[in-house]
Amino acid sequence: MQKIFDEVNSLDKRCYEEFFLNEDILMEHAASSMCSYIEDIFEENKSVLIVSGSGNNGADGLVLARLLHKKFDVNLYLASEPKSSMAKLQYKRVKTLNIKEVNEIFEADIIVDCLFGTGLNKPLDEKYLNLIDNLNSYSSFKIACDIPSGINNFGQINSSTFQADVTITMGALKTSLFTDLAKDYVGEIIVSDLGVQRELYETQTNKFLLDENxxxxxxxxxxxxxxxxxxxLNVILGSKKGAGIIASNAGFGFGVGLVSVVCDENVDLPYHIMQTQxxxxxxxxxxIGMGLGKYDENKIKEILNKxxxxxxxxxxxxxxxxxxVLDKEVVLTPHPKEFISLLKLxxxxxxxxxxxxxxxxxYVEKFSKKYPxxxxxxxxxxxIIAQNEKLxxxxxxxxxxxxxxxxxxLSGLIGSLLxxxxxxxxxxxxxxxxxxxxxKNYKRNNYSLSPQDLIEEIKSL
Incomplete structure (x- = not known):
């Protein structure tokens, strides 16, 4: 698994204080990562439109323009004049090379979004909303520098947000890249090292990204x-019996030796699933809980106390x-509507x-803090999976x-492993x-998956 951080300014500062690096060095490495990606994927002389803002994200774009110059057809669009000290310095360097600046955006082979990055802390105005809408309308391959413009530090999105094919994020993974709202905009996420290996750049955190392994x-x-x-595994059948039967089949297919459904009525079950009262x-x-519907409160309470x-x-x-049961080591699997009920209760x-x-x-952190x-x-x-304030x-x-x-x-799979x-x-x-x-491995049309299809795919992992 990989570490995720709510912010990385403190990690950058640590590079300056402990490793004697400076902002210029980190910026050079950030742009070099984007440059290497473009060089590896695309043929020389492809057109590149770099859209830069006034801050340090824009400065990354200016460095990228310098690195790609002469090998690619570089076009620099300044959405606003450089304002940060690093942006001014990088622009001064760019001017010495006579890199082409354009007054209008166009459909280049590659578009690189260097507008805001993690510096976005307020809603976008109409100028930038229209700019991002126009960039999104092009069929160009789109790269976001650090984070797609329009996503703020909390992973919330503006009405217009840059839709990246790839996000090259600097130094470490950010929490804002992994909200549900951001998922349609970030594309593939790649982490760029900033002057030291990632394991040196990163510190302690309570958030982690799961890998396949x-x-x-x-x-x-x-x-x-x-x-x-x-x-x-015992699966409690409720009024919507199909839900429990699906869970039973999934559990059986995921390694548990025996599965019984608990139900007072006779149910038509697969031969390998047993029934008990x-x-x-x-x-x-x-x-328990899947399709439960109306139930005998005393009986459910007795089961929960087992x-x-x-x-x-x-x-x-x-x-x-x-x-x-919230003071016990149980697994809860709510969807958002169920979770807001749980938060209220x-x-x-x-x-x-x-x-x-x-x-x-x-809100996951709040819940996990109260019920560790x-x-x-x-x-x-x-x-998001959480226990004891680790996510x-x-x-x-x-x-x-x-x-x-x-x-x-999913309930059946978890039950099987338990x-x-x-x-x-x-x-x-x-x-x-x-x-x-x-x-992800399902090969047929993405709208056609059935529970049984999913169970069969799980058996092939």
Whole structure:
């Protein structure tokens, strides 16, 4: 996994004070990374339009123009006059080379956005909104320097935001790149070193980006085993029984030895799924909440009090019963609407879904601080998993998963790993990665995924 930071100014300052680097050196490395990317991907003499602002992000663009000059057809568009000391210095250097400046933007082969970067702290005015809209209208390959212009320090977006194919971010990953709102604008994210290796530049943090190799599949290595060796998952069936059955199938396909659904009514089940009216004596994990609907409160309370690992989803996030388990190491998997209900029940905040989506990291941190034992998995375009004030981001999510039943599959996957002995946080991380990476591997039309398709892909990871 990789570290994520809310801000990097303190990391830059550390470079100046501890490594005796200066702003000019860091800026040269930032631009060199963008230059190397362009040189590696594109043929010489391709047209490059560098759109620069007045601050240090614009100064990065001026350095890039100098580095690309003569090897590419460089066109420099100054959206405003250089104002920061570094921007003025870099512009002075550019002028000595007679680099072409243009008064109007155009559809170059490559467009590099160096307008604002992480310096954006206020809404854009009409001039810049129109400029970004026009840049987005071109079919050029688009590169954002540090962060696409229009995304602020909190990852919130303006009505017009630069739509990058690639974002080359400087020094370290920023939290603002991983909000749900920013996901459609950042493209591929590449980190540029700034004068020292990344492991030296970075310090301690409480946020991490998950990589594919953070997924630990329940591969079986023990030869002397039987089905009981791999746990027994109990799935509580509610009024919408299909949700629980989907979770049961997903759990069975992800390594657990036995799966039983708990239901008073006779249900038509796949042959490999068992049924019981009460929690099995050898149960090693419980999945509850999916499609629960109306329920017997006393019976649910009894189940929640069982000293067995649990994954809780859906309807229970609207009931005060959930408060009784928040001091335990359970896994909660709400979507945004369910999470705002949970926030209200736990008296953390009474907010709208929009307010949550504008500040996902903030409210996840608040919840995790109040309930450090609980593992929270907040669903979204970028999944956030938290425990004990540490946050883990799964950025592999896609619109492929925006189908009914996808969340039930996830519940089954987490339940399966819990039943096999995974710790709650490890189960949430590995199941979430399996869930999103399986969807990423799906080869048919991205609107066509069914829960069973997803389960089959998971079996092939």
């Amino acid at each position: 953070d997924m630990k599949l329940p591969t079986r290595n023990k030869k002397d085993s039987n089905k009981g060796s791999f746990g027994h 009460n929690i099995s004596q050898n149960c090693t994990a419980i999945a 000293d067995v690992p649990k994954i809780i989803d859906a309807d229970l996030f609207y009931d005060e019963l959930i408060l009784e 736990s008296r953390i905040a009474d907010i709208s879904v929009q307010e949550l989506q504008n500040n996902r990291f903030l 034992k609980t593992v929270l998995l907040l669903k979204g375009a970028n999944v 883990y981001v799964n950025s592999f999510g896609s619109a492929v998963l925006s189908k009914g039943g996808s969340g039930d599959v 039943a096999q002995g995974y710790k709650a946080l490890d189960a949430a991380i590995s199941a979430s990665l399996a869930h999103t990476l399986a969807a």
